[in-house]
Every structure is written in structure tokens, then in C-alpha cells.
Amino acid sequence: MKILDWYILKRYLFTFFMMLLLFIPIGITVHLAEKIGKILENEVPFESVMLYLLDFTIYFAHLLFPLFLFLSVIWFTSKLANNTEIIAFLSSGVSFTRFLKPYLIGAFIVAVLALVLGLYLAPKASQGFNDFSYKYLKKGRKISEDQNVFRQINDNDFIYVSSFSLKNKQGSNFALEHIKDNKLAFKINASSIKFIEKDSTYQLTNYTKRTIGEFDDIIETAPKKDTLFTFDIEDLTPVIYIAETLSYGDLKDFIAKEEKRGSSNIGRYQLVLYRKWSLPVSVFILTIIAVAVSSVKRRGGMGVNLAVGICIAMVFVFFDKIFGVMAEQSDFSPLVAVWFPNVIFGILAAYLLQKAKR
Incomplete structure (x- = not known):
């Protein structure tokens, strides 16, 4: 049984990191092609551009973590299903819950990585990314x-x-x-x-x-x-992106100070704070949904599973953005705005899991 766990866990992590490595260079190329004119016009030093691209990579990899994870799990699980490997696993007497164990171990590893990124690395990358953007790419625009x-x-x-x-x-x-x-x-x-x-x-x-x-x-x-x-x-x-540039402890102190001062941007700052914890939780939820959706061998093959998965991912992002804007622009609770998509999709994950077991 340990062989099965290692087999799935390695495929889980390998596919996830390969998808990151494949999409990040594409994102860098597209972004650089869009901004190269202003970079050359402002004669930006080569070292500054390299640091900016590194910050860009960390910044957007952290933002798109759930989407990359979701698609990678659907991708390799669909391949297992199309090769009838999942049927072989379950026919040997392995329960679907036991089959899910290595996926949850992989989700735990990725969730820890997402937490470390959100608490420490992403704030520094966000600071460098936004500073470079306003210094060289958005000259003449109002920072705040x-x-x-x-x-x-x-x-x-x-x-x-x-x-x-x-x-x-x-x-x-x-x-x-x-x-x-x-x-x-x-x-x-x-x-x-x-x-x-x-x-x-x-x-x-x-x-x-x-x-x-x-x-x-x-x-x-x-x-x-x-x-x-x-x-x-x-x-x-404060600049509009200041909350994104602060570590968890500094952000909590900053929010306490802003609440005392009666800042109108408290909702925006609290959204950033709560998302540092909601993102790792969403890793588990999206992993369960991805396995439940793609573990069944379908007539249309992997393409159908990917299409269903992309639709679910887009709905998740839609909910996250809509409730985030509501919290920023109104008195809507930032805590509810951040966790509501996880609650809704957590219920969906439980339903799909029960359906997959049957």
C-alpha cells in the first residue's frame, strides 16, 4: 500500500511543480513583451529588471496557487482514470477514502508552502513588484x-x-x-x-x-x-498596496493602528490578512473536488474532466473576486468574504466525494 501512496504523491507534487515551471516562463514572456517598451524607454538597469521578474514570479505564483494546483490534480488523476489504474486500485479492496490519503498528504505539503509564501515571501515580492511598477512602468500615474x-x-x-x-x-x-x-x-x-x-x-x-x-x-x-x-x-x-507588502505580524499591528485612526481602507487590509490563512485551506478543498471530478473514466476522456475542472475553478475565482470587492467597497464583513467561497466549495467537495465513493 505504501507503493501506491508514494506513486500518487510523487505524481501529485511532480505535476504541480511542472505546471508551475511551464506556466511561469509563459507568464514572464507575455508580461515582459508588454512592458519591454517602457523598460527600454526608462533605461532600467538589467539587475533591477531581473529582480523585478523574480518578484513577479513569486507574486503571481502565490496568487494563482489554487488554480495551478486544481488543474494539475485533474490532469494526472484523469490520466490515471483513462489508464484504468484507479479501477485497478479500488478493485483490489482499497476504499476511495484510503485512495484519497496520498492526495491529502500532497495537499498538506502544498498548503504549508502556500502559508510560508503568504506570510513571508509574497509580501517582500509584492513590495518589489509594486515599487518597480510605479517607479518605471506607471510613471505619471497617481500612486495614491x-x-x-x-x-x-x-x-x-x-x-x-x-x-x-x-x-x-x-x-x-x-x-x-x-x-x-x-x-x-x-x-x-x-x-x-x-x-x-x-x-x-x-x-x-x-x-x-x-x-x-x-x-x-x-x-x-x-x-x-x-x-x-x-x-x-x-x-x-498609505499606498493602496501597503497591506500586501507586510508580513503577518506587521500587518496585524498595522490594522490595529489603522482601526484606531478610523481608516476607510480597513476592509481591504483585513482581506489580505484573512487570505493568508484561507488559501492553504482552499488547497485541501480544491484537491478533493479535483479528485472527485477526475477519478471517473468518461467517454470524452481527459478533455471533459479538464473542461469541468476549469469551469469549477473559474466559478471559485469569480466568487472570491466578487466577495472581495464587496468587502473593499462596502460594510460587508471581510471575514465572511474570504471564507464564504471555501465554505460553499467545501460543501461541494463533500457532496462530490460522497458521489465518487458510490
Whole structure:
């Protein structure tokens, strides 16, 4: 029986990694062909391009992990079914549940790999991929420009800007309120705020500071004023992809800080956090579905199994994207959005498994 386990496990892992190795160069070639004009135009160093392609490989391999796994399992299981090997296994007295064991062992190995990628490697790759894209491939586009930003910076300070561009490091209609003992202590207003990267200061235009006194207020004005603040430029308006670039621990701390500040992007950040755990679980679910669908020898052969598998995979991706957008754009729970596809397809996996056993 151990021979059967090793036979299936080796085919499981070999087919999965071969599919990755086959599709990744195709993805790199297509992507490079699309971007080569801008890379040459901006005279990007060769080393930077190589690092970018490495980040691209890790970034998209992690995103497409479930799809590659699903298709690879259907592929080699369909070959087993067409060669009547599965019939021979089950006719020897092996139960379908026992036949599934090496698949689950393989799914565990791939799930651990997906978890390590999601927690540690994918965030670094995402950082490099997005930084390169905005530096060389998306010149002139806005990295982030938030409208009507209102945030709590710490226990006492609240800031507001009507708009802020991270590319220009400049915002308009800036206001800062300092609250002490539940009372307004002072308020700063400026028509614009600009971050001076050279000395890490902020330049305020049409500066006004109103300090609230017991009987009279003290008003200070200046056409321009350079000053220091306790917040960082990223704290004012984080880039849209910042959650993807943080490791699990850093992401949890970042979300806690953003919740305290009343960020409107909490749903987006929580989606990234929850997906780090949902992806490994989906590996098991999709493996069971793939085996149940492709273990039966069909009249149309492997092509029918692949067609059915691709349809199921597309529906899974559709559900994942739809619920993800709902969580980002509304008050829909990110936890439900991430786990709902797994729950639905988990039920489907249980049904198909019972049907395959019969």
C-alpha cells in the first residue's frame, strides 16, 4: 500500500511543480513583451529588471496557487482514470477514502508552502513588484490620492486634508486639532501641506494656529511655515498596496493602528490578512473536488474532466473576486468574504466525494 501512496504523491507534487515551471516562463514572456517598451524607454538597469521578474514570479505564483494546483490534480488523476489504474486500485479492496490519503498528504505539503509564501515571501515580492511598477512602468500615474482624509494620529491629535497625493507628497486644506481633557487645546490650519523629504519636515502654506485660552485665544499666522509633526507621510495616506507588502505580524499591528485612526481602507487590509490563512485551506478543498471530478473514466476522456475542472475553478475565482470587492467597497464583513467561497466549495467537495465513493 505504501507503493501506491508514494506513486500518487510523487505524481501529485511532480505535476504541480511542472505546471508551475511551464506556466511561469509563459507568464514572464507575455508580461515582459508588454512592458519591454517602457523598460527600454526608462533605461532600467538589467539587475533591477531581473529582480523585478523574480518578484513577479513569486507574486503571481502565490496568487494563482489554487488554480495551478486544481488543474494539475485533474490532469494526472484523469490520466490515471483513462489508464484504468484507479479501477485497478479500488478493485483490489482499497476504499476511495484510503485512495484519497496520498492526495491529502500532497495537499498538506502544498498548503504549508502556500502559508510560508503568504506570510513571508509574497509580501517582500509584492513590495518589489509594486515599487518597480510605479517607479518605471506607471510613471505619471497617481500612486495614491485620497479625498477628504480624516484620521486620528494619536490619542490627542486629529488631522484632515481635503486631498493628498503621495506622488507629490502634498495635500490641500490641512487642519490639525489637538484635544486635551476632552477640550480643544489648539487648531492648526493651512491651505496646503507639503512633505520636505530632505529634512523630514512639513511646509505649511497660509499657516494659522489658534490656541484656545481661558478668556482670549492666541492666533499665530505666517505665509509659510516649516514644522515637524509626529505622523509620517505614509501614516497620512498609505499606498493602496501597503497591506500586501507586510508580513503577518506587521500587518496585524498595522490594522490595529489603522482601526484606531478610523481608516476607510480597513476592509481591504483585513482581506489580505484573512487570505493568508484561507488559501492553504482552499488547497485541501480544491484537491478533493479535483479528485472527485477526475477519478471517473468518461467517454470524452481527459478533455471533459479538464473542461469541468476549469469551469469549477473559474466559478471559485469569480466568487472570491466578487466577495472581495464587496468587502473593499462596502460594510460587508471581510471575514465572511474570504471564507464564504471555501465554505460553499467545501460543501461541494463533500457532496462530490460522497458521489465518487458510490
